Amino acid sequence: MADLLGFVLSGLVSGALYALLATGLVLSYSASGLFNFAHGATAYLCALAFYELHSGFGWPAVPTAVLLVCVLAPALGWGLDKLMFRKLARVGETAQIVATIGLLVALPALGLWTVELLADAGASVEPAENQFGLPGVGPSPAKSWQPVDGVGVDSDQLIIWAATAVVALGLWVLMRRTPLGLKLRAAVDNRSLVELRGLSADRLSSIAWMLSSGLAGLAGVLATPLLGLSAHDFTLFLFVSATAAVLGRFVSVPLAFVGGLGLGVLQNLVAGYADFAERITGFRTAVPFLILFAGLLLLTRRGRIAGTAAVDPPPVDYLAGRSRLRRWGPWAVAAVLLAISFYTVTTPFWTGLLAQGLALSLVFMSFTVVTGLGAMVSLAQATFVTGAALVAGLLLSHGWPFVAAAAVGTCAAAVLGALVALPALRLGGRSLALATLALAFLADQVLFQIGPLRNGDTGWAVPRPVLGPVDLGDDRALGVALTVLVAAAVAALSALRNSPSGRAMLAVRSAPAAAMASGVSVVRTKLVLFTLSAGLAGFGGVMYASYNTRVTATDFTAMTGLIWLAVVVAAGLRRPQFAVVAGLVYAVVPHLIAEHLTESTHLPVILFGLAGLALANDPDGYCAAIPVRLHGRRLAGAGVGAAASEAARADAGATSAAVAGADSTGTVASDAVAAGAGSTGAAPGSAVPDGAGANSVAARGTVSPGSGDADSAGPSTADGGTADGGSADAATAAMPARAGTGRAVAGVGGGRQADVTGRAGGEAVATALRLSRVRAGYGGAAVLHGVDLAVRPGEILALLGPNGAGKSTTCRVAAGLVAPLAGQVYVAGRDATRDGAVRRSRAGVVLAPEGRGIFPALTIEENLALYLRGRDAREAVYERFPGLAGRRGVPAGALSGGEQQMLALAPLLQRPPKVLIADEPSLGLAPRVVEEVFRLLTELRGHGTALLLVEEKATEVLKVADTVAYLAQGRVSWCGPRAAVEADRLTEAYLGLASAGEGVARP
């Protein structure tokens, strides 16, 4: 019994640290949707800083710890959020995962390098290597007691428990009892609704990251006596604590916290009672990873279909449609030159270096398959490499010929890949990445510990083959042979990509459900991809081992796989050639840096790690970004048209703009030409026709040089040739408000001048909300083609139209959730086009989004408190809605649909907004409730609120509307007073028969 108590108590020590780390993970994940693999590295950095400040500079322990946890660590979190996480939240999940993995490598190296530089500068820092038994916050050595016989505790453990308890209490108070906590929880619950309520989700995200970093810092400082200064150990610790975050499903802080504690205890119990597994070498070592893997399998909710990461749109293919010579010529020439160089210019040393890079390229190309084609992040590639090489080595030692051994090794890796793929079929995104990582560690610690496979530390000799007259024992011959193999692999992968199966793979990647509907087996495709990738990695591993002439089980560890991934993804995954570039860079750059910059081995590690940082801007890697940017610059230089547009903000540059255009759908519609050739030079010119049936892109627009400040916009053209051919509807130039800001947008096309222009000044004051010539859409597909609407205070404008007419998009543009591609939005006469949802909301424009505008995880009271700060105001709401009063502690998600809608509207009655945009407020409600909703809306009108009401229930809405507008095919086809509504028009509007080109009549 004392045993058990001991195990539980001491398990709570590591459990407390797991809890701290997991809580931080959950906080940062819910703030920005990012699983921070570098969380452990942050903890390590704080441990290092604590050690240097305390032991090196002699600062007192407790103040130093407080400074680190409360100031420096949060500052680091804030900086990283600003620099990187915030941008990463907008790119695909692959780039997110990889960028933080890069950080995981870079941060510790950065810390160590700083220490090294400080030591060189003569500061009194202590060396960070070979330091054991480091002092923590408490006494060192720790004092120990034995309260119960056989159960000991020491001061370090007590400090960890106490600190964790304080943090748990503090977090609880913060989250449950303060307005800030309420906002944070609201942001976790529904990020976009938070913005609609006028709270900056970015600022909340910053706060969450600061908290998260602070917690990591605390874990780091507390763990110093336990883990010492091993970045490796901190990272492993983090991976284990990820299990707890999974338990909290990445959103629940309390669950993650309790999960962390339980995890520590469970781990201790298994270690204590796992005698049954004594005969399996490495089992105890692997326990945390078994728990992680099991946790992922059992606890991950099946989110996406068959393990696909976030859909990241492909970049612009600026070479699409060019001749094959243009596409492949440079690469072929490079390959031939490389092959020739082995026998002409390179020294033996460089020959070896390049051959090593080429062998690695084969391995790196496996990422192109699994992550590039399959959008699955596999962190187990190193496992396939080791497995294949060990098997091949084993067979070679039994006298097998090289080719046969390599083939069997490759197959072994492929089988291993298929086994690893099985969880992939269930998990997706970060869960898949974590699961493959857990499997990689399991393989390192159990599979590759099997004596007959690993042959101790000696490993297996993998002599280089002699193929006919070619003796690959010569580095030069090996180099040429590898060039040929790499070229063949590149060609094969490109052919695969363009084959029917390749198209199926891409289909599964971008839309699994659609792929399934078209008869593509998602499961089979995933399995094939993983198997293929593992086989390729395995083959690369055999070749690499043969370059090495030996393989040992520790040559490529799971951690090596992490660095590889960062290096490959930084270069780019879209084309297999990029992997070759990555392989060569990985082999050559450290040498160049050592030669020319610094002897310190930290710098290359930092560079490789920080390459992930660049992904925040160029999620498709530098190999794709450099030529695309150059290409964009060339285009800009040639004056070919990238239309100036507000949509192409600098930060969207490479990301969203690149999406437009070459979306392989063939719709290079004029609206898609939105890439601003701005001062950043980030103009991936999507204006190039990709030959896939693009209809008259920008061809008919007259090019006219920008007549304003050139740096802001660059040359622009009017967009000619919309889908229906005739009505070019540019005319953005002449808006008075814009001219007044000094930013000239030139380029009037052949279209007619907008009739709103003249009215703009006079009427603006009277309207509460006015949309003028708004054109908007998503990812290159235009939805609105010039919408004009105006709502005055105390007026209900009902917006009617068939499905797909653009009603919701109109609402989103009005609320600031979607930035228009052209046109203006005025709030109370002020140009608010550039304001996001937060500023719009603060200006009094409130959107009640489609569905229910509530935070389901928050209670009724909390939902109200987000809009009504004062207790009196809330009490007034309860008086008006006694149904809510009795259940104020109930989570809003538990209410019925009608009650939820009441809850969404109730606070607005108490504090009426200037403008309310209601997107289908009656959706899915019983007729009696619908009446009640419309009564509330009418009441709001009485308070002077301007209402823009989108409805499908035309009959009901016509009873309350003052003005009615019909939306069809992205245009207002008719707009007039309710009295003028004719049944025919209504029918036409609903059936979408109204011609879009019809004149716009306004009262």
Added chain:
Amino acid sequence: MPRMTRTIATVVAATAMLLTAACNSASSGGTSNAEDSVRGVTDTTVKVGGIVSMTTASGYSKKDTDLGAKARFDRANAEGGLHGRKIDYLGAEDDGQDPSRNLAAARELVQRDKVFAIAPMSSTTFSGADFLQKQRVPTFGWGTLPSFCGPSYIYGFGGCMVPTPGGTISQTWPEGLEQVMGGAEGRSVAILANDSDAGKFGIRTYRQSFESAGFEVTYAKPAVPAAAVPSDWSAYTKEILRSDGGKAPDAIVSVMQTPYNIGLFTAVKRTGYRGVLTDPTDYDPGLLTKSATRKALDGVHVLTSFQPFEQRSAAMTRFGEDIRKAAGKDVPLNMHMMTGYMSADLFLAIAEKAGRDLTVSSFQKAADGFADTGTLVGDRAERKGQKESFGCGALVQLKGGTYVVSAPFRCYPPIPFK
């Protein structure tokens, strides 16, 4: 597209094959495999490089190995060099415990810097071994890796320290412990190692070693997770402390690294254990600067495979002076310095024997039948050292903040390894 890529691939392949076939035959004579290489040797200098893991993610570093080698080469140069040739020591490349960088470093030193020999080579990985053997580069380092056992160009400064089945096991540790405990008969020991293949191998080796010395081994398990140091040791200590028929064993032998030993010994001591604690890795005066480690390791007997710094001898005094001179200040001595120093020393001793006409062949010939006695690592003999360790060692005990010799430095006959 596929047609095009196929065409390109064919072109590339054809070019490559032609080139390979044309040039391969011509190349075989031109490499450094020439029979009597004088790579790195001029009339006045001999070029030597080193490979050491200095920066690692685990926080373990052998950085000072470089200083040790430098100290030894400095003295050799001060004494007039090798038959009139100065040693041009390039310093050590950092391999960061990364196998690919280990090989890259070996290639760089041989192919670009054209060194005659590599001394020291001290790392946890030695993937450059096959390359160095093939390129005929005499290499000297810490023989804790299998590559130091067998290949004719690779020498461990204390011999090959990895027992191979059919070879021998050094009895230094049990013999030393016998002196400490006043005999082996009737004494029980528990051996603990990491849960990995290497740990399993260590258990197998030392179980045989201690048993054949007469100890009763009551516990020998590779049980401790190898990936990260456990935060809690109770699960392991409980079992060990009951292993001798419910009682604690007379000695606990740890075959693990320092962070593990600190955790284990602290936990064991807290239970009130009074027996002998011993491990093979913690002879590092640097550990004494931290009060927590000083307390954890107090009383522990540490095995060293070289003469302890505390054992005053002429050679040891000279070692201390050389290090101080090379460092430019007083620095605490540690085993990494000794590794570098003695790796350089073995190279110098064999090269000295090779004479003025220094080539790889003459060097190798001198190594055949090389032997000397009374060095800091005991009695050295080649090629025996490429099969087994020199078999010498001592135990030092940490007592009240300083190390004292508990079993003086001696050489013991090895036993066959089954």
